[in-house]
Amino acid sequence: MLTPFLLGGLIAYMLQPGVEWLVRRRIPRTLAALAMMLLFALVIVLLGLLVFAVIQKELPALASQIPGFTARINAWLQPKLGLVGLESSFDLSSLRNVLTSRLAGGGQSIEVAAWRYVRTGGSALVTVVGNVVVVPLVLYYLLYDRRKVFARIESLVPRPWLGKTRALVTEMDQMLSQYLRGQLLVMVVLATFYPIALSLAGLGVALPVGLFTGLAVFIPYVGFATGLLLAMLAALLQFGDWYGFGAVALIYAVGQVLETAFLTPRLIGERIGLHPLAVIFALLAFGEMFGFFGVLLALPVSAILVTALREVRRRYLASALYADRQDDASPRRPPGL
Numbered sequence: 001m002l003t004p005f006l007l008g009g010l011i012a013y014m015l016q017p018g019v020e021w022l023v024r025r026r027i028p029r030t031l032a033a034l035a036m037m038l039l040f041a042l043v044i045v046l047l048g049l050l051v052f053a054v055i056q057k058e059l060p061a062l063a064s065q066i067p068g069f070t071a072r073i074n075a076w077l078q079p080k081l082g083l084v085g086l087e088s089s090f091d092l093s094s095l096r097n098v099l100t101s102r103l104a105g106g107g108q109s110i111e112v113a114a115w116r117y118v119r120t121g122g123s124a125l126v127t128v129v130g131n132v133v134v135v136p137l138v139l140y141y142l143l144y145d146r147r148k149v150f151a152r153i154e155s156l157v158p159r160p161w162l163g164k165t166r167a168l169v170t171e172m173d174q175m176l177s178q179y180l181r182g183q184l185l186v187m188v189v190l191a192t193f194y195p196i197a198l199s200l201a202g203l204g205v206a207l208p209v210g211l212f213t214g215l216a217v218f219i220p221y222v223g224f225a226t227g228l229l230l231a232m233l234a235a236l237l238q239f240g241d242w243y244g245f246g247a248v249a250l251i252y253a254v255g256q257v258l259e260t261a262f263l264t265p266r267l268i269g270e271r272i273g274l275h276p277l278a279v280i281f282a283l284l285a286f287g288e289m290f291g292f293f294g295v296l297l298a299l300p301v302s303a304i305l306v307t308a309l310r311e312v313r314r315r316y317l318a319s320a321l322y323a324d325r326q327d328d329a330s331p332r333r334p335p336g337l
Helices: 003-024 029-083 092-104 106-120 123-144 146-155 159-200 206-216 222-238 242-268 276-290 292-317 320-329
Strands: none
Touching (some): 003 029, 003 123, 003 292, 029 123, 123 146, 159 206, 206 222, 222 242, 292 320
């Protein structure tokens, strides 16, 4: 239930600077909000069409490489098993035929699966349609009535707390801005690095796989792992030896080190100050509660929660309760000393 509101709020936060830029150029706020929403929708549609076109094009190409790949596995595996007196129990011909038929019909399978989901999705389909309807509504009203919404919320804050509340909201805004802008820079750098590096390694699907990997790092761990899996599969199917496979593996190892040891600290700082285990917990918890969109929202929402918890900690350390505990814990002098 909360997913479309959280997602709409996050998208509105990213598009708000563009709306304000258009408003400063004397464009009505209504048109500015609609223009930014249209631009965002066009980008999403174009990315979706690009991914679908790549799948339609590359799966048959991968299917054509299956026979050679299975033959190389057979040629490599049989002598190794013969050395220990074993015979292979794998029916590589059947495996090759299954993989080839699956990949050759990959595009049609996607269309059939999508139509089957539409016919039998039931409540899941209703949820998806509801999100598609609610997210644009939330997005529009937050872009158009942002000042009114925040003014109404601010009017409910007790006057003695107003100054501290504004300071806390400002700190949250800075934290979230740092995360989103830094993450965008990381995505741009990696979306440039992976296609170039994979092209130099000779991978035939370097551009789509590299772009996907670079842009999908916005989904922590999941994006990188998916890109790595696609690249490894393509390398195994394309190259005639293990050197090409090793080169692709090395590229992804370098990319991971580049992201974690250089790009993230330099471009995002310490990001949101979460321990890696806390990041994994946040991804799993939000994914369990809100599904796929929960994974996308996990770290931005965690950034806001971390800021709030820091303020709670500061209040606690400055409170009389903490001071009394500190006094109680301090050693007392024995009488007469």
